[in-house]
Amino acid sequence: MNREQANAILEKYMEGEPYRQHSYAVEAIMRGLAKRLAPEEEEYWGIVGMLHDLDEEHCDWKNHPEVHGPTSVEILKKEGIDDTVLFDAIKAHNPKSGMKAKTTLQYAVLAADPMSGFVKAVAQIYPDKKIASVKHKSVAKRFNELRFASGANRDYMEMIEFTGLSLDDLIDVALEEMNVIADVLGL
Numbered sequence: 001m002n003r004e005q006a007n008a009i010l011e012k013y014m015e016g017e018p019y020r021q022h023s024y025a026v027e028a029i030m031r032g033l034a035k036r037l038a039p040e041e042e043e044y045w046g047i048v049g050m051l052h053d054l055d056e057e058h059c060d061w062k063n064h065p066e067v068h069g070p071t072s073v074e075i076l077k078k079e080g081i082d083d084t085v086l087f088d089a090i091k092a093h094n095p096k097s098g099m100k101a102k103t104t105l106q107y108a109v110l111a112a113d114p115m116s117g118f119v120k121a122v123a124q125i126y127p128d129k130k131i132a133s134v135k136h137k138s139v140a141k142r143f144n145e146l147r148f149a150s151g152a153n154r155d156y157m158e159m160i161e162f163t164g165l166s167l168d169d170l171i172d173v174a175l176e177e178m179n180v181i182a183d184v185l186g187l
C-alpha cells in the first residue's frame with residue numbers, strides 16, 4: 001500500500017474533519033520520526049500514523065476502549081490489506097486493545113499520537129493560534145503542568161525513549177513536521 005491508497009481508505013472511512021486533521025498530524029510526526037529512526041521506511045511509518053485511528057467513527061470506543069484498533073484492522077482486512085506489521089502497530093497505539101508496544105515503530109506511534117494533540121493544544125493558547133508561534137520551551141513547560149491538556153497521555157509520549165529518541169526530540173519533530181502542513185491542520 002502506498003500513501004495514495006492509504007489516503008483513499010482514510011477518506012472512505014473517516015468523515016470528520018478534526019479526525020482527518022489528527023490523522024495527517026500523526027502521519028507528519030511519524031514521517032519525521034522515521035527520518036531519524038528508519039529513513040528507508042518514511043512513507044510506511046507515515047501510513048501507520050495516517051491510519052492509526054481509522055475506526056474512530058466505526059466503533060464504540062467510548063464505552064469499549066478495547067475495540068479501538070482491532071476494528072481498524074478489520075476495516076483494512078475488508079479492504080484487502082494483509083500486513084501484520086501495520087496491524088500490530090495500529091493495535092499497539094491503544095494499549096487498552098490488549099497489545100503492548102514492543103517495536104520501535106509501535107513505540108513511535110504510541111508517542112506521536114498524544115503529542116500531535118498536545119502541540120495543537122499549546123498552539124491554541126497563542127493569540128494567533130498558529131503552530132509557527134509555538135516554541136519548544138513552552139511545549140516542554142506545559143508538559144509538566146498535568147492539568148493542561150490532561151487528555152494527552154504523558155506516559156505514552158515519554159515512551160518515545162524506547163525508540164532511542166528523547167522527549168525533546170519528539171517535541172522538535174512534532175513542531176517542525178506539523179508546521180509544514182499547518183494549512184492542512186488549520187494551525
Ligand SMILES: [Fe+2]
Nearest residue numbers: 022052053113
Ligand atoms: Fe489518535
